[in-house]
Amino acid sequence: MKTYQINEIFASLQGEGIRSGTANIFVRFSGCNQTCKIETHQFDCDTEFVSGMPFTVEEIINRARFIAPKCDWIILTGGEPLLQVDMELIEALKSAGFKLAIETNGSLPVPAGIDWITVSPKVAEHAIKQKWANEVKYVRGYGQGIPRTVVEAEHYLISPAFDGPTVSRETLEWCFKLIMENPEWRISCQQHKIWQVR
Numbered sequence: 001m002k003t004y005q006i007n008e009i010f011a012s013l014q015g016e017g018i019r020s021g022t023a024n025i026f027v028r029f030s031g032c033n034q035t036c037k038i039e040t041h042q043f044d045c046d047t048e049f050v051s052g053m054p055f056t057v058e059e060i061i062n063r064a065r066f067i068a069p070k071c072d073w074i075i076l077t078g079g080e081p082l083l084q085v086d087m088e089l090i091e092a093l094k095s096a097g098f099k100l101a102i103e104t105n106g107s108l109p110v111p112a113g114i115d116w117i118t119v120s121p122k123v124a125e126h127a128i129k130q131k132w133a134n135e136v137k138y139v140r141g142y143g144q145g146i147p148r149t150v151v152e153a154e155h156y157l158i159s160p161a162f163d164g165p166t167v168s169r170e171t172l173e174w175c176f177k178l179i180m181e182n183p184e185w186r187i188s189c190q191q192h193k194i195w196q197v198r
Contacts, residue, residue: 003054004084005030011068014075016188017118018135018155019101024073025064029081057092064098075101082108090114106130106151125150137188142174146182157188 030052090113101116119133136153141161
């Protein structure tokens with residue numbers, strides 16, 4: 001029986017992006033094809049997605065229904081979920097009545113059937129394979145310019161780089177300045193860190 005390596009499944013509010021504040025079930029897949037280090041990205045990845053255990057599709061659905069029986073949105077996240085997400089999983093989750101969102105670094109194409117696509121690039125623009133999204137979101141540290149993205153999106157977001165649970169005033173003010181100079185973009189803060197929820 002096919003399994004997916006899952007780091008965790010939990011219910012929480014979406015903390016960033018256009019869907020911020022909405023109820024979701026997060027399915028965090030183990031593994032990633034990128035390494036986010038402060039030397040290259042001005043932030044270190046703060047998500048643990050190395051560990052995990054195998055789940056069948058049925059186990060994912062049962063766990064989701066158990067932890068949040070009234071929630072109909074599942075966010076497929078990671079790491080990089082597209083290392084594992086396939087049509088079998090998408091079709092099973094849709095058949096079970098879920099709407100699907102995905103958070104990807106854009107290095108792999110998103111299969112059909114996903115209702116909301118968030119691309120948060122961690123690679124050079126020429127290496128991005130997912131060229132369309134509902135929202136594209138870049139993390140920005142102090143001094144980094146507005147992105148020249150190849151992703152066509154409904155919404156363009158920058159997120160100030162956090163240092164643990166906080167973001168410096170200098171970084172926030174820098175990002176505010178970027179938005180004022182580029183009003184087609186908007187800010188998206190990692191509110192779940194402020195709310196102190198997962």
